[in-house]
Amino acid sequence: MKHIGCLVFLCLMLAATAHANQAELAEQRARLQALSSELEAQREKAGGVAAELAELEQRMGQQQVELRDLDQQIAARQAELTELEAAVEAQAQDAAADQAFLEAALRAAFRRGEAPQMALLLADEPPAERDRLIIYDRYLGEAVAERLQSARATLAALAKQRQALAEVQREQQAARAAQVEVLAALEASAKERAAVAERLANEIDNDQAQVAEQEALVRALTQRAKAAATPPPVPAPSASAPTRVDKSGSWPLNGPVLEQFGASRSAAGLQWTGLLIGGEEGAPIQSVAAGTVVFAEWLRGLGLLLIIDHGNGLISLYGRNQALYVEVGQRVNAGDVVAAVGRTGGGAEAALYFEVRANGEPVNPVAWYEGR
Numbered sequence: 001m002k003h004i005g006c007l008v009f010l011c012l013m014l015a016a017t018a019h020a021n022q023a024e025l026a027e028q029r030a031r032l033q034a035l036s037s038e039l040e041a042q043r044e045k046a047g048g049v050a051a052e053l054a055e056l057e058q059r060m061g062q063q064q065v066e067l068r069d070l071d072q073q074i075a076a077r078q079a080e081l082t083e084l085e086a087a088v089e090a091q092a093q094d095a096a097a098d099q100a101f102l103e104a105a106l107r108a109a110f111r112r113g114e115a116p117q118m119a120l121l122l123a124d125e126p127p128a129e130r131d132r133l134i135i136y137d138r139y140l141g142e143a144v145a146e147r148l149q150s151a152r153a154t155l156a157a158l159a160k161q162r163q164a165l166a167e168v169q170r171e172q173q174a175a176r177a178a179q180v181e182v183l184a185a186l187e188a189s190a191k192e193r194a195a196v197a198e199r200l201a202n203e204i205d206n207d208q209a210q211v212a213e214q215e216a217l218v219r220a221l222t223q224r225a226k227a228a229a230t231p232p233p234v235p236a237p238s239a240s241a242p243t244r245v246d247k248s249g250s251w252p253l254n255g256p257v258l259e260q261f262g263a264s265r266s267a268a269g270l271q272w273t274g275l276l277i278g279g280e281e282g283a284p285i286q287s288v289a290a291g292t293v294v295f296a297e298w299l300r301g302l303g304l305l306l307i308i309d310h311g312n313g314l315i316s317l318y319g320r321n322q323a324l325y326v327e328v329g330q331r332v333n334a335g336d337v338v339a340a341v342g343r344t345g346g347g348a349e350a351a352l353y354f355e356v357r358a359n360g361e362p363v364n365p366v367a368w369y370e371g372r
Helices: 002-112 116-122 127-229 365-371
Strands: 257-259 275-278 284-286 291-299 303-311 314-324 337-341 351-358 361-363
Touching: 002 127, 127 291, 127 303, 127 314, 291 314, 303 337, 351 365, 361 365
Parallel strands: none
Antiparallel strands: 257 275, 275 351, 284 337, 291 303, 303 314, 314 337, 314 351, 351 361
C-alpha cells in the first residue's frame, strides 16, 4: 500500500514537473521568436543602410569625376591666359617700339625748327627728288601712325579677351568650390552611414549569438521536457528519497574576470548576460553543481558549448571550450571536470564564457554562487 502511495505521488510530481517544463519551454520558445524577429529587423535595417551607403559612394564617385573635369577646364583656361599674357606682352613691345620711332622722328623735326615737309620744300634738291621725299615722308608717318593705332587696338582687344577669360576662370573656381563642398558633405554622410553600418553589424553579431544561445536553451529544455515525460523507475520500498536539494557547488574556473555580468557589450547598449573568465588554454572547467548534461556541441558565437540542467529551473552554460568531456544525458556532480578552456567560436583569447539561468532568465553568476 505504501508502495502504491509512493507511485501515485511520483506520478503527480511527474505531471506537475512536465507541466512546468512545458510552460518554461513555451516561454523560451516565445523569447526565441522575439529574438529572431529582432534579428531580422536589424538585418533589414542594415540592408537599408548598406543601400544608402552604396548610393552615397556612387554620388561621391560622380562628384569626383565632375571635380576632375572642372580642374581640367580651369587648367585649360589658365594655359589660355598664360598664352594671352605672352601675346599682350609681345604686342605691347611692338607698340612701344613704334611709339619710340614716331617720337624720335617728331623730335628730329622739332630740332630742325620746322615741319618735315617744309624743310624738304626749302631744301636744295631737284623738284622730282624733292617731291619724292615729301611723299615718302608722308607715307612713313602715316604707316607708323597706323601701326601704332593697330597695336593699341590689338592691345585693347587682348585686354578684353583676358578679362573675359579671367571671368570664366573665376566662375569655374566658384563651381569647383561648390563641388568640393558637396563632396565634403557626401563624405561626411558616408562616414556617418558607415559608422551606423558598423554598429548594426556588431548588433547583428550579438543578436545572432543570443539567438544561437536561445536555440540551444530551447533544445536543452525540449530534451528535459521529453525526459520528464518519461516515468522514472519506482524506487524499492527500502530506498530513501532525498529530503533536500543539494546546493553544494564549485566555481567553474579560477581566473581573472575579463567581462562582468551586465557590462556593456556594444555601443548599442547590449549587455553581457554572463561572465568571461580568462584562463590557460586546456585548463580544466568544473561543473558548478550536480545535474544532467542537456546540450554538448558546437554553437555559432559560443564555440563548443555545454549546458547542464541542475533542476528546479536552474541551468548553467559553459562556452568557448577547447574540448567537452561529457555527453548529453550524462549525470555530473559538483566539481566534476566537464570541459577544457579554449577559444572556439571566434574568441580572441582563451577564456570560459559562464552563464547561469534561473527559470530561463540570466542571473549574476557571482551573486548566485555567493548566495546559493
